[in-house]
Amino acid sequence: MLFDRDYMKPPRNSAPETDPMKLLLGIIVANVIMFLLISPPRIADGMIFIPKSYDALVLSWEGLKSGKVWQLITSTFMHADFWHLAFNMYGLYLFGSLFVRHIGTKRFLWLYVISGVTGNLLWLLANYNSHGFLLGASGALFGVMLAAAMFGPNNQFLILFFPYPIKAKTLIMVYAALEIISQCSKLGGNIAHLAHLGGFIGAYVYLRIALKHHIAWDPFRALFSSVHRPSGPQNIGKSFQEHNAELKNVDAILDKLSRFGANSLTDEERDVLRSAREKYSKH
Structure with a gap:
């Protein structure tokens, strides 16, 4: 994965997270x-101790x-x-x-x-x-x-x-x-x-x-939302399903990289890897 x-x-000089x-x-x-x-506390003779x-x-x-x-x-x-x-x-x-x-x-x-x-x-x-x-x-x-x-x-x-x-x-x-x-x-x-x-x-x-x-x-x-529903689409973040789909896409690109080398990647695929590295290095 x-x-x-x-x-x-993370870099080797950084302490791994528990x-x-x-x-x-x-x-x-x-x-x-x-x-x-x-x-x-316990109750004895009607009193709380x-x-x-x-x-x-x-x-x-x-x-x-x-x-x-x-x-x-x-x-x-x-x-x-x-x-x-x-x-x-x-x-x-x-x-x-x-x-x-x-x-x-x-x-x-x-x-x-x-x-x-x-x-x-x-x-x-x-x-x-x-x-x-x-x-x-x-x-x-x-x-x-x-x-x-x-x-x-x-x-x-x-x-x-x-x-x-x-x-x-x-x-x-x-x-x-x-x-x-x-x-x-x-x-x-x-x-x-x-x-x-x-x-x-x-x-x-x-x-x-x-x-x-x-x-x-x-x-x-x-x-x-039933009282006031905006005309445009709401952006409330990615669901877990979308998050997992993103990881699978990145993993497929990495498999391609390992099999055929860096020259086989398109510019779009390079951008996906770059953004993924920046994103997950912050967590």
């Missing part, structure tokens, strides 16, 4: 380790006022119980594995952190000076889910309690609607719906700024 060619690889899947699995392992090491180590890592206004700003990040690695952890980590792997190699290690890490932190900030704004606390990777997970939908909107999933495949773009719109309805109607008990919505918002802004050329579907454009 294209990336196996010597002259398409396999993005290792980062994804590392985040999951870190969440599991935190859950195993830090005891969650919160261990000091736990209290220092979950997000709260009291913690921030005392200078524990790290809670904005550490809280995204904390979970209330096994099922809270299991569902979040399953979702993180399911959706993250679809595109983590496509965007690379650094960008995926930024996506995870930004989604989690913006979810936390939105919850803080809505719960100013409250005595509650927030924990969980749900804000980061919802950001990853949005990215999976924006990069591969037509990927299909089978989800629990729903017997038919559902497209990623449909799934994310349904989830967003449910979160908004639940927040407005105060359904869901202790579920921090605002943190989930904050994860959506943070991820969307980051994707539009840093990864706009990877986007194949924009939920806001899709939402408002």
Whole structure:
């Protein structure tokens, strides 16, 4: 394939990037380790007992006022119980594995952190000076889910309690609607719906700024397209299918080059190779 060619690889003096899947699995392992090491709160005699180590890592206004700003990040690695952890980590792997190699290690890490932190900030704004606390990777997970939908909107999933495949773009719109309805109607008990919505918002802004050329579907454009549909064609980036077709085209040219030499290439084919090298050397 294209990336196996010597002259398409990064210079030897540059450090090779860590396999993005290792980062994804590392985040999951870190969440599991935190859950195993830090005891969650327990209820006894009608009272909630919160261990000091736990209290220092979950997000709260009291913690921030005392200078524990790290809670904005550490809280995204904390979970209330096994099922809270299991569902979040399953979702993180399911959706993250679809595109983590496509965007690379650094960008995926930024996506995870930004989604989690913006979810936390939105919850803080809505719960100013409250005595509650927030924990969980749900804000980061919802950001990853949005990215999976924006990069591969037509990927299909089978989800629990729903017997038919559902497209990623449909799934994310349904989830967003449910979160908004639940927040407005105060359904869901202790579920921090605002943190989930904050994860959506943070991820969307980051994707539009840093990864706009990877986007194949924009939920806001899709939402408002029925109200205002532009007369000209919309350009919202290449889909994964178009991206793979481009790679196959380049690979065919490289095979021709290896068999018949550089003189066999047309000017157009040379331009394709040149632009591909410039494009992928930046990732």
